[in-house]
């Protein structure tokens with residue numbers, strides 16, 4: 463068993479054999495990794511990150527009160543307007559590209 467194997471087991475939260483556990487406490491590198499994962503487990507404990515009571519109800523109430531403002535972007539005519547604007551911009555970009563090629567070729571023809 464080397465440090466990589468033991469640290470891999472620590473990362474995957476596997477149960478260590480007594481021999482591995484002894485190494486994980488005696489080896490400074492593995493002990494540091496074990497401590498880091500232990501701290502992460504505490505920090506990510508679901509009991510610690512539960513939302514306060516009534517949080518979901520308050521969020522839903524607020525979403526309902528602001529629903530009209532949020533739905534503006536979802537209206538069909540807004541989507542059509544945005545798609546048309548994107549098409550116009552794409553066509554202008556193509557025209558700009560073609561004009562750039564034409565100007566460059568006319569410029570080269572003039573040099574000859």
Ligand SMILES: [Zn+2]
Nearest residue numbers: 465489491492
């Ligand atoms: Zn080690």
